[in-house]
Amino acid sequence: MHAISSPPHFRCLQRTALCALCAALFGCATPGTPTVGGNVQYGDAKAVEQVTNEFGSTDLQTIAEAMARSLAQSASGYKTKPLVTIADVKNKTSEYIDTRSITDSIRTQLVKSGTMRFATDIDGMQNQTDELVRQNNSGLYKKSSSIKMGRMEGAKYRIEGNITSIVKRGGDVKDVYYKFSLIMTDTEAGTIEWADEKEIRKTSRR
């Protein structure tokens, strides 16, 4: 019994159709990029955000950088690295601003620069005391190597401040002015040892 083979021109047509199908299916793919899906685009976290005139990422970054640099410059003039704690930064604007995020950025930059030391602040005290109690009172840890109670260093200085805004509307222009003020107080003496402020103006047209 002979096998039935297709004529040569039909085989050629088959191969061409297969190539065309592959080109259609895989021609749209971008070769070499290790990605899945295509709806999300990653951007530049350091880029200037101009989406709306509300408080944005660029405002947070510029404030944190300006305050951190000013503090570092002040602290580098001290004989020993000052021990500081971050107190509350009040939001006196009419919008929601996470001031904790701003002070966290300031603290990160200062710790990285090595110009200041930070003590546990009020928000972190619960975790701090939980850990101390766990190591000392649970009976699970070696007394010789576990950390001792009553050895915490109190901060000599505290940093606090506020952010305010002035919003003006006229015609199709909206002008927003932010002022971020920060002070560093000697907790024992009650004196203000450092103060600085950062102003930002954003204007938008409808």
Added chain:
Amino acid sequence: MHALLRNTLLAAACALVAAPPVMAQTIASKIETMGEPAMLQFTGLRMREQNGLLRVQAELTNSDTAPQTAYYRVQWLDDGGFQVWDDEAWKPVMLHGAQKLTLQMVAPTTKARDFKIQFSASENRALSQSGGTASP
């Protein structure tokens, strides 16, 4: 007498012409522009150390009568040209018409011994047709 006067004037003219390009070359070596700014240029650069931290003052001039916007950030380097701090955030700056603005920059760490200013103007000579280019 005439020859002496002529030679003195020529020497003075040469000195005047020679000075700016040398200074411009020093400033240009510290600035990294994205494109060629059409109306903005750095006309002065000063650096000094204070309490171990580098302080830089850069003078930016707007040669246009209209306001211009730009964006800048600083790369802090050590003696060997190695970057010693993370990329900073881009900072927007606005110059009024014909304004000379002094940008103040302080190093974040005492490891920074050198710097490079990255600069991007909204209006660039090479890329713009009638308006600005994409901002950072």
